[in-house]
Amino acid sequence: MSRPSTLGEFIIEKQSEFQYAEGELSRLFNSIRLAAKVVNHEVNKAGLVDILGNANTENIQGEDQQKLDIYANEKFIQTLINRNIVCGIASEEEDDFIAVNSQNNAHSNKYVVLMDPLDGSSNIDVNSSVGTIFSIYRRVTPVGGPVTIDDFLQKGRQQVAAGYVIYGTSTMIVYTTGKGVNGFTLNPAIGTFYLSHPQMKFPEKGGIYSVNEGNYIHFPQGVKDYIKYCQKEEEDRPYTSRYIGSLVSDFHRNLIKGGIYLYPSTSKNPKGKLRLLYECNPIAFLAEQAGGKSSDGFTDTLDIQPTSLHERVPFYCGNTGMMQTLEGFLQRYG
Numbered sequence: 001m002s003r004p005s006t007l008g009e010f011i012i013e014k015q016s017e018f019q020y021a022e023g024e025l026s027r028l029f030n031s032i033r034l035a036a037k038v039v040n041h042e043v044n045k046a047g048l049v050d051i052l053g054n055a056n057t058e059n060i061q062g063e064d065q066q067k068l069d070i071y072a073n074e075k076f077i078q079t080l081i082n083r084n085i086v087c088g089i090a091s092e093e094e095d096d097f098i099a100v101n102s103q104n105n106a107h108s109n110k111y112v113v114l115m116d117p118l119d120g121s122s123n124i125d126v127n128s129s130v131g132t133i134f135s136i137y138r139r140v141t142p143v144g145g146p147v148t149i150d151d152f153l154q155k156g157r158q159q160v161a162a163g164y165v166i167y168g169t170s171t172m173i174v175y176t177t178g179k180g181v182n183g184f185t186l187n188p189a190i191g192t193f194y195l196s197h198p199q200m201k202f203p204e205k206g207g208i209y210s211v212n213e214g215n216y217i218h219f220p221q222g223v224k225d226y227i228k229y230c231q232k233e234e235e236d237r238p239y240t241s242r243y244i245g246s247l248v249s250d251f252h253r254n255l256i257k258g259g260i261y262l263y264p265s266t267s268k269n270p271k272g273k274l275r276l277l278y279e280c281n282p283i284a285f286l287a288e289q290a291g292g293k294s295s296d297g298f299t300d301t302l303d304i305q306p307t308s309l310h311e312r313v314p315f316y317c318g319n320t321g322m323m324q325t326l327e328g329f330l331q332r333y334g
Ligand code: AHM
Pocket: 063, 092, 116, 118, 119, 120, 121, 122, 212, 245, 246, 247, 248, 250, 273
């Protein structure tokens, strides 16, 4: 058996397939790979050192930040800035986007990165999986000039690449550049990611639904009806219910086993909870590349025009067949 390729080798091998093969995107992936390893090390130590708990600050959405959120945010931003490969960065943990300093000629860089440095961080306290989500675009403003909000408010369809790091029983990087989805597993002993999941695809049929059912009473009628449909004794149903409360982990499981993830609008939060730009869009791109589908119930997530950096949207994502059934239920009520 030949030796599996490493993420580093894979990045170099694929560079020529890419339209703008100047190595910039490859360097960007290498930085994400490096930051992921550093964050992974810290996440793994979380139970050992006194790093758990609240850092006593709130982010722009008024949510408590955990210390590891801040750590991951700093590590990813530092790595991207130090290596001078992007012109701008937006993060769940930063109120505004960061225009990377032009001192070191960074404005000649073409890419912006949007990320959620540590998603599902409430899981850290209970030793469950968390993830980093990232999304990469080519800037729309001219290279050489300052980066602006327009570089970040692009439709998900314009993404050049997207992916996540899952810090689970194993740590993996799963990403796409629009030519399928590939997953790499970290061998922690030597700090190398190996291609373990080439060309990932949702199975033909899914049998898992993932939703915070505690909010059932507040869901739109179409979602309530769909949940009842999932629970009905008929054909291949009832489906199995699985919900970790960590988007990356729930999506990763559903991608491998076949399933649907739902974070609906609720009567309290009509736009749902998840952020379009750095949570939904990257996952939507991966889903589509893996033969799945995602939407807000009506419009494909990747076709939604963003209007602000931290905006939220209802988010449904998974096996195409399951998504079509769900959308049928939602659209009955308009
Ligand atoms: P976070 O960005 O504050 O971590 O929130 C996002 C997370 C998702 O990973 C997860 O799917 C969802 O919030 C869970 O929310 P809830 O606890 O309301 O079910």
